[in-house]
Amino acid sequence: MLSLFISIPFLSLIAFNIPWKRSGQLAFFWSGVLFLAQAVLALLFSIGAVDPSAMQLSRIFIFKLSLDPLSLLMLLSIGIVAFVTLLAANILISEKGQKGNFINLLMVAVTGMNATVLAADLFSVYVFMEVVAVSSFVLISIQKDRLALEGAFKYMIMSWVATALMLTSIALIILTCGDTDFSVIASGLSAQSGNPLVKLAIGLFLCGLFIKSGVVPFHGWLPDAYSAAPSAVSILLAGIITKVTGVYVLMRLVISVFGLNSSIQNILMFAGTVSIIFGALAALTQHDFKRMLAYSSISQIGYIILGLGCGTPLGLAGAAFHFFNHAMFKSLLFVNAAAVEKQAGTVHMDNLGGLAAKMPLTGTTSVIALLSTAGIPPLSGFWSKLIIITALWSAGKFAYAYIAITFSVVTLAYFLSMQRRVFFGKLQTGLEAVKEAGLGITIPSALLAAITVAAGIGFPWVLDKLILPIQFILK
């Protein structure tokens, strides 16, 4: 059953390129159905309504896959964000040829991401991270304008540095442990923890993953790639790609392979805190809407890594919940940015103002997203930040908890300033003719806002079914 998450997108990818009549529309509808089905199936697995080990298909192909509550949460996030991106791209990309290319590349990215979260082997995880990376390079430069090509090029170079570091580390791990399976490596690494080669391998891999996640000081490519990419691609990139190929792999390897010893915990907490501080302070000074959202992403990813580095099961649960919430509210903010860019023609905040009267749904959903990001109850972001700070406090890391709380206030500050500059305030000249964006953008915003509110109000259910089972991964 698990291999269907990878093989069905792969076969769809091949099927989309057979030149049938009206294959473009068929591709669009089939992708929509597939992503929605993935999200629903992941939810059903976590409730326990459907058993994932049922329906074992024939054993011609040996895929080493494993499913646990963290992977289920990832599959749910991938399904929702891919569905939202598909709907938004239908409106934002107007040429038919480019729409077909976009859907194909989206399917490649989803295949890669599904396999990354399900694989139980280090080299397979690396191969599928590269699949997602190649598809995202092309997606960023799909409209071939100068800024986008520059952003994609920067992302490519940093990604290749990360690849070199990770491959060297994999080579060292094969040298010292003999195999690439997670369980074999875990026992091999813990048996040889004094070996300097092992320490070098872990350090190199961590550096590579920090580059991929956009953790300070390896974040250089992130603002350029997010702001220069076409709007539909920014939603996908910020919403799920950076997180799955960077943060999820970091979580999986630190928990199941490297082990959370005290030096790794300190590195993660320090890197997370620096990202929080730097991202928040840099976002305060931005004039471009999408660039500000990019720096905000760096800050929120810092929270996830801070929660992970705490080392306790509660910290891990908080980090995973914040991962899911960030996928939801960051995608929502980028959908709003896409709506503003399409209707008003610019994302420069000095030229915008008073759009809430003209675009009511976009304005309302952006308020919901920013309140959730800043951690205002009863929205979902409040609960995830609360769990992270509680975990830090009970582990005795008081300084980190203080910094996390303080920079929540800074987050609220820069988002309120964005809201005032873009949606409230006086209507700028030249923006009188702006209307609300079409259904393809308002439906995704409404959906994501509803999920943010529901996950916040229905928090006990979400905690019980989706988040608390993740704690037991950490033994």
Add this chain to the structure above:
Amino acid sequence: MTTRLLRSVVGLALTSAILSIIIFQLNSPVAAVFELSVCAGLIPVIFITAISFTQRIAKSQLQERRRERLTRFFLLPVIVIIAGLALLRWLKIPALVLPSADGAGDVRLLFWNVRHLDLLGQIVVLLAGAFAVVVLFKEPRK
């Protein structure tokens, strides 16, 4: 600029060929064959194709760029030498226990029978590369 770039590509091909001989001496004939055919054959061809899209720059511009590069990066060899000397002096690598180097499983059997997920990943990467070429190089029909 073009001549010097072509010389770099020839250097890359030569280095890869020597590397493949070294790999062959280390008892990995399959890896040596891949290294030779891909890194010493296919990659230089792709580089030369890309270089054929570039244009030669003027000689005065070339001199200026060389001077600029020298002034910007003259400290780099100094730092590398100092770092190398420091590492030699202070880095103590203890005796490493390496696993036994028997040919544990033929590479071809491993590739086709055990690592199916990686095979799928390679196929998807090739497809993604094909899309990249189509998206980036196809001229829109007017």
